[in-house]
Amino acid sequence: MANFQYTxxxxxxxxxxxxxxxxxxxxxxxxxxxxxxxxxxxxxxxxIAQITLNNTPSDGGTIYFDGGTSKYLRAETTGxxxxxxxxxxxxxxxxxxxxxxxxxxxxSQGQLFVAADGFIMTGSAxxxxxxxxxxxxxxxxxxxxxxxxAFTSSGTARFTLDKNLGGSPVIDGATINIAANNTVYTDRxxxxxxxxxxxxxxxxxxxxxxxxxxxxxxxxxxxxxxxFDT
Amino acid sequence: MATYTKFWDVIVDQLWSYQDANLVLDxxxxxxxxxxxxxxHNTGHAPCLKLDNxxxxxxxINWDGGSTKYLRANAAGTVLSIAAIDFKMTxxxxxxxxxxxxxxxxxxxxxxxxxxSDSTSIALGYVMPFPGSVLxxxxxxxxxxxxxxxFTEAADLYKNGSLLVxxxxxxxxxxxxxxxxxxxxxRGVHTFVAGDRxxxxxxxxxxxSAWTGYAxxxxxxxLDS
Numbered sequence: 001m002a003n004f005q006y007t008x009x010x011x012x013x014x015x016x017x018x019x020x021x022x023x024x025x026x027x028x029x030x031x032x033x034x035x036x037x038x039x040x041x042x043x044x045x046x047x048i049a050q051i052t053l054n055n056t057p058s059d060g061g062t063i064y065f066d067g068g069t070s071k072y073l074r075a076e077t078t079g080x081x082x083x084x085x086x087x088x089x090x091x092x093x094x095x096x097x098x099x100x101x102x103x104x105x106x107x108s109q110g111q112l113f114v115a116a117d118g119f120i121m122t123g124s125a126x127x128x129x130x131x132x133x134x135x136x137x138x139x140x141x142x143x144x145x146x147x148x149x150a151f152t153s154s155g156t157a158r159f160t161l162d163k164n165l166g167g168s169p170v171i172d173g174a175t176i177n178i179a180a181n182n183t184v185y186t187d188r189x190x191x192x193x194x195x196x197x198x199x200x201x202x203x204x205x206x207x208x209x210x211x212x213x214x215x216x217x218x219x220x221x222x223x224x225x226x227x228f229d230t
Numbered sequence: 231m232a233t234y235t236k237f238w239d240v241i242v243d244q245l246w247s248y249q250d251a252n253l254v255l256d257x258x259x260x261x262x263x264x265x266x267x268x269x270x271h272n273t274g275h276a277p278c279l280k281l282d283n284x285x286x287x288x289x290x291i292n293w294d295g296g297s298t299k300y301l302r303a304n305a306a307g308t309v310l311s312i313a314a315i316d317f318k319m320t321x322x323x324x325x326x327x328x329x330x331x332x333x334x335x336x337x338x339x340x341x342x343x344x345x346x347s348d349s350t351s352i353a354l355g356y357v358m359p360f361p362g363s364v365l366x367x368x369x370x371x372x373x374x375x376x377x378x379x380x381f382t383e384a385a386d387l388y389k390n391g392s393l394l395v396x397x398x399x400x401x402x403x404x405x406x407x408x409x410x411x412x413x414x415x416x417r418g419v420h421t422f423v424a425g426d427r428x429x430x431x432x433x434x435x436x437x438x439s440a441w442t443g444y445a446x447x448x449x450x451x452x453l454d455s
Binding site: 064098186 | 309
């Protein structure tokens with residue numbers, strides 16, 4: 001503003017009022033940034049305690065990196081999902097991702113289960129081998145596939161997962177009707193994290209569980225998807 | 231409190247005040263830009279936070295009152311790194327886009343079998359509970375004995391009994407000996423859906439007419455959900 005020309009007192013008063021409006025605008029924005037976005041300044045810390053973001057209804061808040069809008073960490077409005085886009089995520093040094101997903105796989109290595117229960121890793125009902133969990137966590141999914149051999153009559157079977165070689169099974173899969181030779185049958189399921197838990201040192205024992213009838217043998221392959229809590 | 235003796239002093243002081251106010255207003259505008267705040271935005275929260283530090287890095291969020299624990303985009307903007315602090319998914323939540331390894335182990339004898347079925351005609355494989363992509367296939371083959379002059383091995387990847395991608399063959403193996411090979415793929419190229427079966431077929435090359443050996447294959451996958 002280069003050419004103030006106060007010719008009357010009222011002009012001067014108007015200018016003062018304008019300044020007052022500006023100051024109110026500044027105070028309001030500072031309060032908004034300090035309290036609503038950066039947390040309560042009454043904490044009297046030299047650091048920002050938290051940053052609260054929301055962009056209702058488009059998204060739950062976004063942090064953009066690298067000066068553009070294609071690389072971001074964003075809370076989605078649905079699915080309780082925090083999405084990282086445009087960049088890889090890297091954990092440096094000796095730090096860990098806690099709560100990440102792992103897969104365990106096992107198969108009967110060509111050995112055949114006759115129509116009877118058997119541990120999938122050994123192909124035997126009497127020789128158990130399990131996966132031993134190094135950390136506590138949850139099971140969030142499994143998959144089973146079997147290939148029938150030497151089939152002469154129908155029967156039923158399912159995937160079962162025991163914990164620590166005893167007690168009630170952690171998972172009883174869907175019943176599979178085995179009705180043909182040289183045929184692949186599959187089953188799978190997923191679970192919410194926290195519903196099927198295990199502790200560190202627990203063993204998880206994948207089992208081909210013969211339910212009823214039939215004369216056949218199978219080759220089996222199983223996989224388990226788990227999340228470690230720590 | 232200034233004491234004005236001349237009216238022009240008042241005007242000069244007002245002009246300075248105006249410049250100060252402009253400076254503060256500019257700073258507020260800058261903060262609004264950084265937080266994505268527009269004049270019509272009044273939800274009580276900032277829509278976003280825009281970070282960049284020019285050539286040094288693409289923006290950092292420091293934790294714990296220092297600068298050693300951070301979430302930082304590198305200068306190229308290709309990697310978001312977390313340093314000096316573990317990253318933890320709590321409650322019932324999980325990482326989507328997590329990588330995992332499927333392991334296979336076979337012992338081919340004079341044949342080229344599918345791993346999990348141990349059959350040369352019927353593929354079995356692991357049933358995937360979630361959709362995703364294959365990121366790599368690795369193979370180590372230990373040749374114990376051979377009749378012939380040359381032997382190589384490849385791990386071909388099958389999905390639901392159909393070839394998904396052929397593996398690169400190892401170099402020539404002389405018994406007893408081990409060769410290793412791997413292939414990697416970009417995410418989204420070789421995809422699978424929940425319920426698909428991923429199987430490895432051991433594919434022999436060379437003129438060997440009889441052989442024994444042990445195979446160890448790994449399939450690296452990334453789960454989309």
